Amino acid sequence: MASNSFGEIFRLTSFGESHGEALGGIIDGVPAGIEIDYNFIQTEMDRRRPGQSKIVTQRKESDTVQFLSGIFEGKTTGTSIGFIIVNENQKSRDYDHIKDIYRPSHADFTYDKKYGNRDYRGGGRSSARETVARVVAGAIAKLALNQIGVTIQAFVNQVGTIKVEKAYKQLDLSLTESNDVRCPDLKIAAKMEQLIKETRKKGDTIGGCVQCVITGTPIGLGEPVFDKLHADLGKAMLSINAVKGFEYGSGFAGVEMNGSEHNDVFNTDQSTQTNNSGGIQGGISNGEDIYFRVAFKPVATLMQKQQTINNTNQEVEMEGKGRHDACVVPRAVVIVEAMTAITLFDFYLRNKLARL
Amino acid sequence: MASNSFGEIFRLTSFGESHGEALGGIIDGVPAGIEIDYNFIQTEMDRRRPGQSKIVTQRKESDTVQFLSGIFEGKTTGTSIGFIIVNENQKSRDYDHIKDIYRPSHADFTYDKKYGNRDYRGGGRSSARETVARVVAGAIAKLALNQIGVTIQAFVNQVGTIKVEKAYKQLDLSLTESNDVRCPDLKIAAKMEQLIKETRKKGDTIGGCVQCVITGTPIGLGEPVFDKLHADLGKAMLSINAVKGFEYGSGFAGVEMNGSEHNDVFNTDQSTQTNNSGGIQGGISNGEDIYFRVAFKPVATLMQKQQTINNTNQEVEMEGKGRHDACVVPRAVVIVEAMTAITLFDFYLRNKLARL
Amino acid sequence: MASNSFGEIFRLTSFGESHGEALGGIIDGVPAGIEIDYNFIQTEMDRRRPGQSKIVTQRKESDTVQFLSGIFEGKTTGTSIGFIIVNENQKSRDYDHIKDIYRPSHADFTYDKKYGNRDYRGGGRSSARETVARVVAGAIAKLALNQIGVTIQAFVNQVGTIKVEKAYKQLDLSLTESNDVRCPDLKIAAKMEQLIKETRKKGDTIGGCVQCVITGTPIGLGEPVFDKLHADLGKAMLSINAVKGFEYGSGFAGVEMNGSEHNDVFNTDQSTQTNNSGGIQGGISNGEDIYFRVAFKPVATLMQKQQTINNTNQEVEMEGKGRHDACVVPRAVVIVEAMTAITLFDFYLRNKLARL
């Protein structure tokens, strides 16, 4: 029932509003003995941080994590890890102009109707700023997964109509962080960057896709029949703000294939010749690469005039203020990775229980 | 942790193997006072049943549900509802020929590696036959949702490359059950049926998509930040056998849009002029129609020879026996509806807790 | 939220009314590879069964368990285990005379008020007959715990004012099953049996206590801060019908002690000289014996006239019909053991997750 929690064993519970005192979370179910690399965690936070490059929102936050418990002498102790990220400029912006307004395609209307009131400052809890807590938990999950040999790499593979046409195996994923868009196909990256800049100039926004690739997953992760590995990865992705779709392995394209071409034939070393299954069969990892794609809609906040209504159903005109992303996918890359890491490490722990 | 359970309040826990004694489940958290229409439930079972038409598997099962508890004098009592569906022909088939074989793109290999043993008869627990329990719970959820004014209608909108091009609003969804494919666009339905028959003749299989439309959803369903309504609908769909993708509202196509065209402008009656949001904003239903699409891969069991390996890594040749679907989507329609109903009714109950 | 489920990983979900078609359950989270000894399970059922001796209710039920899934070739497969126990004489009794009556100290009144209707036949879901499902799950947990070296032995240590004064270490617990009361102190057992018979003759009932002793528990079971091992054992016991109290280790008597006498001094082999802690420190097992006591109230159904009210608040006179226990503790022994086994095995599995 706890809708601010994610994961069954390795479990993040988060709190915090865009313009409240602080955001943060508690991670429960962390096994004892994981070495905590604070620099790595902060590096992950920096990948999500606003203001990191010219094509993302220029809001200034250092997004420094303070750990309050659960770590002793550099290692996890097995007790719950509490952490906070203080909001530095929560009083610097004025949201009074949207206090009574339902912005189009935002959560203003639905929160107001559901709860009877809402923290309107910067979207309150519905702001994507809540993902800071996900990145912290994801970074700890990554540290644990590294010890097991799992790597997670996400990258932008589409902005608007500009797509990476190559399969991920043809790309050098180490190039992802080399450009502001976080696309390892550098020619495509340049085009994407151009499109984002043009879109921003018009005061408009544009959607995009993130692809994620996981290597080194042990065989056996996934808990049928409802907690299939890809089902929970799908939920993890769909729980991120602005996500509209998820597909893994052959995905929507697989629909058009015949079984005779779609089936992944085994090699005698138990690997498969193709990987339309996306590394998951019957909801359980088979040791091949896991890969999936996540669709993000264009950001709803525009730097141009829009018609909308207020909470007494009167038509009003509004315009976004402040500094917003024209395209979320470059910053979403680390959030996709974080949710992937949380999910995967959780299933790694769950799989310890499969046999007596 | 219970991976054979789905739902937080209205919660199905299921059991059963394809060729065991029986399948069944327990539904917990059913509010007292729901009138049970046994005929309706059986009708839903019949929509899923093998052998119902010429284009689906001809396995013969009557799939009769026996309710064992939780209903008294025609109404739910608030206690847990136990039910079983006896497997009628579980001894009639011989699966010894696949006992040691890992069939391509099946769950044989992953189950064996995860658990150290497996019930190989008909796929055991990994068989889509487990969805009978979902249909029972879904039918009860539908009976409850009917009382609230919610309707759920799924239909086939793609088989292979043959797609329904019309938007769902342009279709007469009452025609869905008029043909064996369950496609309300009758011209397209005929083509799909033709394709399925041809594919079967070749001993091959083909994928497809199911679209689902929900009308009458109350405003306020969905529990941010992790249990967004679409995130749990996505998980519900991805937990169904053979599903490879999920998108709602504008979905993957929304990626290519600008925010200025994607945003759904409010009317002064709080409805919206467009519905790219797919009836969900910030993870919470806004009262507009909810619609989504689900991608199913081609069935892995082929009626033709395939190369594979056995559990001692030797190459072997195999061929599917018995009666299998050449395309699952016609029978998947009711399963999509069932999982939608379970999810939606669960969120309806959860929303009762939003305010004191 | 699932109030008909118990356990986090090894998890029983149960269903069934006293006079419905059948009772049963699903056990999820059972590790693969546990050998199932059907005879042992049935023996446990027989220990709970009505009609087994002269001092318990003479209702006739064979209470045969039918397993429907999750076991293949004599071993658990890791998938959910469904089982049922058919009610053999569910139509043989007439409960019409209590249809509108609220029996004193029963659940008639509270169920009716909570749910707005109730299955009045034999108490419906509130009947202690629901514990059949607990005994099945407990028997499977015992089979697993046996492999780990854990033994669970419960016995009657009080009926009315007749108490076993010896500490459990001074008793030969193998004598428990040698008498109908299930008390290993044979002199006390004879007195208890006498008291139960006299009480029954008067048409009255009497309370009692069950003590339970667990040996061989591995160090480390228990999950602070809320899921302390004794906290969940306590809940397990208090969830059994008619239980009014729980104490472990020194219990209520420990209140009167000074810390200097209560503290358990360590030996240099890490065992302790005394065991006031009851084998649990800080909520985690320390390897010493775990022991606790459970208080059962006298059965509410009397074979004598009582005043009560009906559902229109009129005074009525009633008298118990049929065959009821004059004292529940002899049959409760196996239920206490079953709930202990479920809890302990669940915590055994949870403890696998304490370290990376």
Add this chain to the structure above:
Amino acid sequence: MASNSFGEIFRLTSFGESHGEALGGIIDGVPAGIEIDYNFIQTEMDRRRPGQSKIVTQRKESDTVQFLSGIFEGKTTGTSIGFIIVNENQKSRDYDHIKDIYRPSHADFTYDKKYGNRDYRGGGRSSARETVARVVAGAIAKLALNQIGVTIQAFVNQVGTIKVEKAYKQLDLSLTESNDVRCPDLKIAAKMEQLIKETRKKGDTIGGCVQCVITGTPIGLGEPVFDKLHADLGKAMLSINAVKGFEYGSGFAGVEMNGSEHNDVFNTDQSTQTNNSGGIQGGISNGEDIYFRVAFKPVATLMQKQQTINNTNQEVEMEGKGRHDACVVPRAVVIVEAMTAITLFDFYLRNKLARL
């Protein structure tokens, strides 16, 4: 699985070590619209605070709560409430002398064995200092319950062998806070205070009992069959440090009664003439007062020399340092109330789901 969480809907997740940076928690599932009285919350914290009177530990902490989210303009918003309590003197004490020592009847040994390492400073997570988070959540639950008309009053009813012999109905519970022991029977309170002072002088400790009385509970709270109201109250109490036993209604004394005297006869207004049931029948509240008793063992930390072992199994002599309680029950009163409030409000919310 989340062992640092308590409650199903109204759910506290907590973190923090005795001598870490801060303790705190997140409360999820708080309905929107509860008015937050910060003064009341701080008053509750002060009732738990060390140093509040001469008979409790003199450790100095102001225990000020900082709320970080979930409250806007004085009311809950329906989103998760994050809060912290900064540890003010976490560096002022030196625990190096117990770094390698297993103190008798503490959690040092079991934590070390379970997790492979431990935060030894002041007991780390096993310290009763973690209950600060429970008091915060309990205070918010009380504010909500007040609106519903429920009152919760706990008091000390035993210290060592000194007992309140009167039934709670014969006491004026408003006197509880009038003395340092928190016992409403003032003559007994004086004796208790005397005993605690004498015990402290000897460097020893003593156990005690807290009784709790709940009035105004709506009929219908409790979720059979496993989540009986008293079962979860029992778990709530047993999860508090140093608790060894729980009994409700007639409790252990009820064991010695006949059914004919124990049964609570109905009045024609649906109240009962006696209340041996303790306000709960079949696991569901019946509208009568709920009352229970909780046994606390003597504190394990003594201000006198004790023999023990270190982590290399050598005998060592140790002596408690610093300021500790000689008897925990005066400060435990508010913790008992807090856990009662959390449990009760959670069940109040759950009961909203009993009927469609």
